[in-house]
Amino acid sequence: MNDVQREYFRRKLLKWRGELIKEAEETLEHLQQGGLQEPDLADRASAEMDRALELRTRDRARKLISKIDSALKRVEDGSYGYCEVSHEPISLRRLEARPIATMTLEAQERHERMERTHRTD
Incomplete structure (x- = not known):
């Protein structure tokens, strides 16, 4: 992988991270605004x-x-x-x-096959 690709x-990882943090902040604001004050029991259950x-x-x-933070560390350390x-x-x-x-895709597939065959359910 060359420097341009890296x-x-x-940048792609940083943008993705930023979007997730923004969504998390919006969720937090939404949860702080809305209390469970639905008069109807069914509405309250639905809101919950x-x-x-x-x-x-x-x-x-x-x-x-x-995971994105880990990937960014790997970008930094090469x-x-x-x-x-x-x-x-x-x-x-x-x-x-x-x-x-x-x-790699091959290593991931091997890993998933091993998980399926050695799974303890």
Whole structure:
């Protein structure tokens, strides 16, 4: 990966991170504004379900921000774009589709197959 490509992905990750943080701030404002003051029990239950869904979505976004931060650290230390298992370059198409990828497609597929076969349900 050359410097231009690395900078492209750094900017892409920063933009994505910024969008997630903005959405999180909007959610926080929304949750602070609205109290559960619905007079109807069904309306109150519906509002509570919406609130729980928003919180779950924000939790997923928080975890995604953490992965983006890790990817940004890899950009800085020069290891971004290389598989953490095989140390081979991750394809640009894969990074374009999933900028936080840490494994090549082949390594990810092997990892997922191993998870399925060794899963303890």
